[in-house]
Amino acid sequence: MTPFLPLLAQETAKLEMSSMPDLSRMLPGGLLCLMVIVILVVDLVRGKGPSALYPKLSMGAIAVAFLMVLFGTVKAGAVGYGGFPSLDPDALSRIFKLVFLATGFVTVLFVERSRQAFGREAEFHVILFGALAGMCYLASATEMIGFYLAFETVSYTGFLLAGYKADDRRGAEAGTKFVMFGAVSSAVMLFGLSLVYGFTGSMQFAVIAEKLAAAGSQPALVLAAIFVFGGFAFKAAAFPMQWWCPDVYEGSPAPVAAFLAVASKAAVFAAGLRVLTYGGVSGSAPALSHLMGHDSSIVQTILICSAVATMTWGNFAALRQSSLQRMLAYSSIAHAGYLLMTASVIGTDKLGQEAMAGIVFYFLIYLVMNLGAFYVVTLMRRDAGTADISALRGMGRRHPVLAVSFAIMLFSLTGLPPTAGFVGKLQLFWPVVAKGYYLLAAVGLVNGAVSLYFYAKPLREMFLAAEVEGEETRLAPDGVDLAIVTAFAVPLVILGLFGWGNVTQMAMDAVARVP
C-alpha cells in the first residue's frame, strides 16, 4: 500500500509532464457533442414550438460527421491525457461510427416522415446527439473508465428516447422497464469491472489482457466475466438480459425502436469486439479468453450458451406475435444470438479474424434491412395507427412497390438468396463451421428455418390473404415513402447478387490491425 499524498503528487507530475493529446483525431465525436450544446442554445433563443429547423440542422450535422469519418485518415493508436490512453479511433471504430451515424441520420428522417407530433422537439435531437456521441466513444474506448462512461451515455439517452412520449401510457411503461433493467445490469457490470481492476490493478484493456493471460483461471474472475457479460448482454438484448427488448421496442415510437435495434446493438458489439480481441487481432494476447485455458475459455462458454439461448428464445417467441413492431423486436434478439454465435470463435488466428469481419459485415447489412423494415412499421403506425400485421393485407395489389421492397427486406432478414442477408449469414456461419463447432452451427440453421415461418407471415398477408370488402389497407405511401423504401431494398439485392466482395474486403480491412 502506498500512502495517498505522495501518490497524488506523482500522478499530478505525470500529467504536467505529458503533452497535449492530439484531439483532432476525435473530431467527429466532438462535433456531435458540440451539436448537443448548439441545439440547446437554438432552442433557448427561438423559444418553444415545433420547427422544421431541428431536423435539417440534425441531418446536416450528422452528414458532416459521417463525411468526416468516411474521408478522414485512420491513424491507429490511442489518444489520452497524462500517459492514460483512453480512445483509439482506429479502423474498427471507424466502420462502426459510420453505422451509428447512418442510423442516426435515418432516424431523424423517419421521425420527420412519421409526422408524429413529438413535442419538445429540440430535446429529442439533443438526446439523439448525446446517444451518437456516446456510441462513437464507446466504439473506440480502450480503457474501463472511458468505456463505462460511453456505455452509460448510450444507455441513459436510450432510456430517454424510449420513454420520450411521456404522455403515452405505453411509452412511459417502456421507459420504466428499460431504465430498471438497464440500471441494474450496468450496476452488475460495474461490480464486475471493479473485480477485474482488483485483479489486474489497471484500467487499460491491453494491460488487463496481459495480466489475465498470466493469472490463469480463478473463480472470482469467472464471476467477474459473468458480471461484465451481463452488462453487454443487456445492451445487445441477449439472453439472460433480453426481457426488456420486446416491451421497449413495442412501446417506443417506431423510429426510436429502429435506432435502438441497430445503433445501440452495433455500439455494444463494437465495444465487445474490442474487448474480446484486445492486443490486436493479429497480435499475441487473445485477452479475456485466456481465463480458463485456451480451448474452452469461460468467455467462450458464456458466449456459446448465451448465443444458443438467445436465438432460440427470440425465434420461437416471434412465432406467435401479431404486431410487426414486436415481431421485429424478437427478430432483433434472434440476430443478437447469431452474432454471439460467431463472436464465440473470435481469436487471433485467421479464422478468428474472419469471424470478426463477418460480424462487422453483418452489421452493415443489418443496418439496411432492419431500418427498412422499421420504416414500414413507421408507415403502418402513421397511416393505419397500428403495427398489427393484418394491416398489411392486400398491399401486394395496392402498393406493389412497397410490398415487393418489404418482401426483399424480409427475405434478407431470413437469410435467403439472392439477398445480402444470405451473404451475411454465410459469413456468420462459415467461421463457426470451419472451426468445427458443428452442433452450434446446426442450432443456428434450425433457428434460421424457424424464422422463415414468422417472416413469411407479413408476406402471406401482403400477397396471399384475400381482402375483406370495406377493410382495405389504410396505408397510403406517397412518392417519398416509396423512394425511401426502394432505397433500402435495392442495395440488398445488388449486394446479394454481386459486389459484396468489396464490402467484405471493407470489413476485413476494418478488423485487420497492424500488430
Next chain:
Amino acid sequence: MLPQVTTAHYIVLSALLFAIGLFGVVTRKNVVVILMGLELMLNAANLAFVAFSRHHGNLQGQVFTFFVIAVAAAEAAVALSILMALFRLKGSVTLDDATELKG
C-alpha cells in the same frame, strides 16, 4: 488491540453491500425502493474500487469512483423523470401496474 483492517475486509463489506442491493432490486416491486437498492449496488462497486486502488497503489480506481458518482446522479435524474411520467399516467410506481406491454 484491534485487528488490522485489510483490503479483504473492504472487499467482503463491498460484496455484502452488493448482495443486499441486488436482493432489494430483485424482491421489491416499488420502483423507488428498487432505485435505493441500485444505489447500494453502485456504492458497493465504489468501495471495491477505492479499496483496490489503495491495494495496488495507483489512483485509477479512485478516479473511476468520481465518475461513478456522477453517473449515479445522472441515473437518478433520468430514472425519476421517467417514473414521474409513469406516476402521472397510472397513479402508482409499482412494477405490478406496468403490465400493458406483454406477449
